[in-house]
Amino acid sequence: SYELTQPPSVSVSPGQTASITCSGDKLGDKYACWYQQKPGQSPVLVIYQDSKRPSGIPERFSGSNSGNTATLTISGTQAMDEADYYCQAWDSSNLYVFGTGTKVTVL
């Protein structure tokens, strides 16, 4: 089955850049998206089709996808960005696949 692997945790200082990776076989051949989930809340889509931001998502969120890795970048990280982040892709066999999740801590 298709798997997407993320680092369990990422720490970042306020105002700095956080990068979260998502690895999967030939992931660059698929569209990747990213969700933000704060404690006790439903996930929120922050990036779709590799690098597009839904309406209302701040410009500090950006994405890329190439080879076997998709990356979510948070520039000028703020305390409010502390959350769990999940990547997700669509695979023809396994349909919707979520990544393992990354906890972003703003120190």
Added chain:
Amino acid sequence: QLQLQESGPGLVKPSETLSLTCTVSGGSISSSSYYWGWIRQPPGKGLEWIGSIYYSGSTYYNPSLKSRVTISVDTSKNQFSLKLSSVTAADTAVYYCARSGARNPFDYWGQGTLVTVSS
């Protein structure tokens, strides 16, 4: 503004069937542009897609759960439902309903409902 709301029992006994309904408001479930899905999240763990349905009734299931899952749609009530049979403690999770486009991400989510499997 589109809203999704899950409903159903919060406690299910082992070996029984978990049943949940998602009510869609602020939009039609019969829109040809969208699919309607179920995703779950065990306490403290990650997200797992369960399956999705199109308004016509076409269904797509996670291969790992396919043998136990049935998703149906009731366009007259603007609702879709999930049945998961032969549940065990491993099925304890927050269950979310959500909307997606074809092969597109989930852009609207319900608030989620916790279902505990316990005797």
